[in-house]
Amino acid sequence: MLDNPATALTILVLSLFIGVEVITKVPPLLHTPLMSGSNAISGITIVGALIAVASEEPFIKTAFGFLAIVFATINVVGGFLVTNRMLAMFRGKRERR
Amino acid sequence: MIPAELQQLAYLAAAVLFIMGLKGLSSARTAVRGNALAATGMALAVAAALLDAGVLNWQWMLAGAVLGSGIGALAATRVQMTAMPEMVALLNGFGGAASALVAGAELQSYWSGADAPGLVVAAAIVLGTLIGCVTLTGSLIAFGKLSERLPGAALRYPGQQLLNGLLALFVLGLGVWITLEPLAAGTGYWLLVGLALLLGVLLVLPIGGADMPVVISLLNSYSGLAACATGFVLGNSGLVISGSLVGASGLVLTRIMCDAMNRSLANVLFGAFGAESETAAAGASQGVAKGYTPEDAAVIFSNARSCVVVPGYGMAVAQAQHAVRELADLLESRGIRVQFAVHPVAGRMPGHMNVLLAEADVAYEKLVEMDDINPQFAETDVALVIGANDVVNPQAREAGSAISGMPILDVDRAQHVFVIKRSMNPGFAGIQNPLFFHDNTMMIFGDAKGVVLSLVEAVRAY
Numbered sequence: 001m002l003d004n005p006a007t008a009l010t011i012l013v014l015s016l017f018i019g020v021e022v023i024t025k026v027p028p029l030l031h032t033p034l035m036s037g038s039n040a041i042s043g044i045t046i047v048g049a050l051i052a053v054a055s056e057e058p059f060i061k062t063a064f065g066f067l068a069i070v071f072a073t074i075n076v077v078g079g080f081l082v083t084n085r086m087l088a089m090f091r092g093k094r095e096r097r
Numbered sequence: 098m099i100p101a102e103l104q105q106l107a108y109l110a111a112a113v114l115f116i117m118g119l120k121g122l123s124s125a126r127t128a129v130r131g132n133a134l135a136a137t138g139m140a141l142a143v144a145a146a147l148l149d150a151g152v153l154n155w156q157w158m159l160a161g162a163v164l165g166s167g168i169g170a171l172a173a174t175r176v177q178m179t180a181m182p183e184m185v186a187l188l189n190g191f192g193g194a195a196s197a198l199v200a201g202a203e204l205q206s207y208w209s210g211a212d213a214p215g216l217v218v219a220a221a222i223v224l225g226t227l228i229g230c231v232t233l234t235g236s237l238i239a240f241g242k243l244s245e246r247l248p249g250a251a252l253r254y255p256g257q258q259l260l261n262g263l264l265a266l267f268v269l270g271l272g273v274w275i276t277l278e279p280l281a282a283g284t285g286y287w288l289l290v291g292l293a294l295l296l297g298v299l300l301v302l303p304i305g306g307a308d309m310p311v312v313i314s315l316l317n318s319y320s321g322l323a324a325c326a327t328g329f330v331l332g333n334s335g336l337v338i339s340g341s342l343v344g345a346s347g348l349v350l351t352r353i354m355c356d357a358m359n360r361s362l363a364n365v366l367f368g369a370f371g372a373e374s375e376t377a378a379a380g381a382s383q384g385v386a387k388g389y390t391p392e393d394a395a396v397i398f399s400n401a402r403s404c405v406v407v408p409g410y411g412m413a414v415a416q417a418q419h420a421v422r423e424l425a426d427l428l429e430s431r432g433i434r435v436q437f438a439v440h441p442v443a444g445r446m447p448g449h450m451n452v453l454l455a456e457a458d459v460a461y462e463k464l465v466e467m468d469d470i471n472p473q474f475a476e477t478d479v480a481l482v483i484g485a486n487d488v489v490n491p492q493a494r495e496a497g498s499a500i501s502g503m504p505i506l507d508v509d510r511a512q513h514v515f516v517i518k519r520s521m522n523p524g525f526a527g528i529q530n531p532l533f534f535h536d537n538t539m540m541i542f543g544d545a546k547g548v549v550l551s552l553v554e555a556v557r558a559y
Contacts, residue, residue, distance in 0.1 A: 019345025031448030052202035054150035068198035073165025081173035
């Protein structure tokens with residue numbers, strides 16, 4: 001997909017800038033949910049894990065991919081769920097007021 | 098198999114949803130929706146990856162996903178809010194492990210094929226493995242310290258930095274060699290994995306418990322950068338974007354934490370903070386701190402109009418957040434205005450105190466940031482410090498102490514200061530706190546939860 005490393009590097013640098021801009025606006029109040037939420041997003045590596053498992057050769061690649069799927073899904077599922085649990089506590093207060 | 102362009106677009110849409118999700122975290126009102134947007138983005142990315150991967154070995158995919166989802170869901174619903182730093186540390190580590198495994202898997206397939214990876218791909222494989230492995234074991238050590246399975250104090254020995262430096266240099270050299278000779282590097286790769294895992298352990302061991310907010314933030318960043326590296330390995334823009342978003346997030350948090358302690362990152366990672374605490378603290382006695390009872394405090398509260406509560410790690414350890422809320426409600430019912438002042442590095446991770454207070458149903462409008470609350474202390478009748486120490490140490494305003502220049506909460510400017518603390522032991526910085534000896538300070542010794550509950554009793558009875 002990304003044949004040209006320079007393109008990938010361009011995307012990397014620009015995304016870093018977006019990341020810094022967006023994250024700087026997150027108030028300290030929500031820093032813990034931010035961390036667990038970004039944990040979930042770093043579970044994006046599940047994409048690579050799925051592709052690795054679906055290869056014909058060699059078996060060790062499938063095994064690596066399988067373990068990667070397990071770890072990445074813990075991150076994705078655990079990360080989003082626990083973030084939601086925390087954020088619901090913050091929101092709950094406001095609605096009751 | 099769907100056209101590559103369509104897949105690209107799906108990853109782009111996922112990345113946009115991640116960014117919008119993170120933007121949603123800019124206010125508590127929009128945050129839940131932001132999290133849902135990010136989760137939708139992830140579902141989209143997984144769907145695109147599944148279409149790309151096809152049905153080969155689907156049993157493995159299903160088994161891995163079921164196992165991972167089960168563990169993740171169980172952990173997310175069971176974990177106590179006080180244990181959130183441990184949970185995030187583990188998730189950081191797992192993210193690093195997943196990325197290292199993906200990078201390793203790609204190397205395996207180059208080994209079994211005829212083609213060698215290009216220079217950039219080879220370098221990305223090495224970096225993904227290296228960062229991922231360091232993140233994994235570094236996070237496990239951080240988890241051990243946070244959950245007190247390991248001693249929380251900084252573990253130091255002579256020659257430590259030299260050893261770590263030499264190991265890091267050797268690992269980097271090995272990485273360069275594997276990058277140049279990826280197909281010949283069979284044993285070299287496994288050596289790299291082993292040494293990177295070791296390096297993660299050795300780098301985090303010398304860092305003390307109260308510096309964990311910085312360490313967790315940094316490892317958070319690493320887990321993103323490792324994912325980013327696998328994006329280069331696979332030539333996948335979705336991974337590059339998402340990984341760098343997480344990398345940037347961790348870096349921003351790391352900087353905020355370092356600024357809140359007025360220390361450089363290098364000082365946190367390599368400085369000997371907290372290591373000499375016992376010796377440094379012994380000599381510095383500044384008189385006798387007087388212990389008071391909750392009943393004494395109730396007398397003061399009966400004349401107070403305003404109270405600022407300053408929570409610290411002691412509140413988390415004692416699980417005192419619900420008792421604190423009860424006290425705050427009681428004080429408010431007596432016409433006392435109650436606010437909460439949260440220092441950025443209070444607790445063991447960024448935002449730790451806010452989550453605990455939110456769990457106990459404290460309205461987030463009452464949580465005031467340091468710069469906004471500090472001017473108000475002079476007009477505050479009672480500052481109630483619960484298990485915090487270094488973040489309220491007035492020595493930070495003077496030169497020549499270990500915490501000089503660190504921004505603090507100016508509780509000593511309040512009319513009365515109550516400090517709930519287990520003992521007179523110095524805080525993490527290992528220096529005595531003159532606040533405890535001030536004329537307007539009342540020390541109430543004991544476990545935070547027990548003391549706060551007896552405060553509730555005493556105020557009710559008064």
